[in-house]
Amino acid sequence: FSPSSSIHIIPSFLSPQTCASLITSCLQKTSFSTTSENHVNFQTPDISLLEHPDIMSEFEGSIWPNVYTEIKTLYSIPSIEDSNQPSGISGFTEFGISPYSSASGLLSFLDLFVVKYDSNFKSLSMHRDGSLISFTIPLSDGHEGGGTVFECLEDNGRVEVHGEGEWGGVDGNKVKGKVGSLIVHSGKMRHGGGEVTRGERYVLVGFVDVECEAKGLFEACKEWGRWDVLDKRLKELEAKSSGRKVSKSRRWGYNRQGGMGGIDFTYDPEVVKRSLRERLKGAEKGRRETEIMFLEENNGGLTGFGNKFNSS
Ligand SMILES: O=C(O)CCC(=O)C(=O)O
Ligand SMILES: [Fe+2]
Secondary structure, three states: OOOOOEEEEEOOOOOHHHHHHHHHHHHHHOOOEOOOOOOOOOOOOEEEHHHOHHHHHHHHHHHHHHHHHHHHHHOOOOEOOOOOOOOOOHHHHHOEOOOOOOOOEOEEEEEEEEEEEEOOEOOEEEEEOOOOEEEEEEOOOOEEEOOEEEHHHHOOOEEEEOOOOOOOOEEOOEEOOOOOOEEEEEOOOOEEEOOEEEEOEEEEEEEEEEOOOOHHHHHHHHHOOOHHHHHHHHHHHHHHHOOOOOEEEEEEEEOOOOOEEEEEEEEOHHHHHHHHHHHHHOOHHHHHHHHHHHHHHOOOOEOOOOOHHHOO
16 A cells, blocks of 8 residues: 555544543643644644643553554554564664663654644645654544545545544545544645634644654655655754764653653764665665655645754
8 A cells, every 4th residue: 555645544542531531631731822833834723742741641541552553553663673674673773772662663753732723723724744644633523614634535545444433434535533533644645624614623633753763764754755854854963963972862752661751862963864874875766756756746835843852
């Protein structure tokens, strides 16, 4: 299957109670704002759970481990210990100190946030996310309109439903996700938020990344035509590596003890940069092909990287 034209749905992923109490917690503890530095080009009134550890700690247990498992399976993301990779994830440890336990893998959140649509913010225009993989979980149904719009549903895109239960269905180019269903897609796929004509619509959105210090990122970018993600990473590394041996990075994921949290780790940006460059050199032809495809499809911008944690 092509990762850039399949929309994956997992019905009944979160219980309606969990969805409702996530909204309640957000409303009680903070307010929705568009001032986040995270989504530069496509601002949404949102609350980032990464900035609210109290809300995060309440909900991470029901969200992340399951999202992690689903995405790892859907996109065949290797675990660090799956060392049958051509040149091995061992590259990861050669770049620095792995913050991960051997039982964990290579996924982390760039951001995880709740978006609120209402008469002040009715829709989100078509865009691509800066993430490799994104997901949306509808949290409420007391509105008219809404839904997640996917451009590819007008063309070659398809929806793959994994598991049992009602998930809401497709209406034209819109996935009208039922409360609690998990909608996963490539961040490259052009999508947006359908117009809400009445009431309030809340959705949980996650931007998921593959660790940059591992081969995983290169393979994923190549396979999914996200050379923009690699270019940006390379630029960041270049900025970091001038005169520095060690760089710090922070991600949200599993730590060595198997618990969740923000993980700080260090690596040598020069080594990572050299390795990424080598890999890019070996892939020039593939790059041109996917870039042409990307340009042909690309009528809009990308959302911001949402990666505050990477600016050491
Ligand atoms: O509202 C939706 O269903 C999509 C939201 C989205 O694409 C985003 O916040 O990046
Ligand atoms: Fe998006």
